[in-house]
Amino acid sequence: MKGIVVLCILFAGNVLAMPNTEIYEALFEQYPAVRKTKLASCMTCHTIDKWQRNSYGRDLQVYLRKLFEDTGRAPDPSKYSKHMIMKGLKDIELADSDDDGFSNLEEMLNDAFPGEASDHPERPVW
Numbered sequence: 001m002k003g004i005v006v007l008c009i010l011f012a013g014n015v016l017a018m019p020n021t022e023i024y025e026a027l028f029e030q031y032p033a034v035r036k037t038k039l040a041s042c043m044t045c046h047t048i049d050k051w052q053r054n055s056y057g058r059d060l061q062v063y064l065r066k067l068f069e070d071t072g073r074a075p076d077p078s079k080y081s082k083h084m085i086m087k088g089l090k091d092i093e094l095a096d097s098d099d100d101g102f103s104n105l106e107e108m109l110n111d112a113f114p115g116e117a118s119d120h121p122e123r124p125v126w
């Protein structure tokens, strides 16, 4: 876990503006089973190419910015708390950020990246 956070910080530079420990603490508290899966990585919210946010990361970012704006404050990623991030994760659970036919929650519960359309739970065979 410590290695993942360090790796994210090293590669992310200015791309990741939020404190990474808050993100991981929120992610693991919201979805405890994720801690031992591939989703316990930067790739849950970012692309490997230039470490930009993927569609799931962008949806979360939009939600967090709106939380700040709704209170009349300018969005400040350095002040996103674990609680705020958890609220954001919950709020985008029913969305299908990568448009692969599965909700973000279905993907989180089935070890599939919610921001990567080519990675999704198995589709039922009819």
Ligand SMILES: [Ca+2]
Pocket: 098, 100, 107, 112, 113, 114, 115, 116, 117, 118, 119, 120
């Ligand atoms: Ca997916």
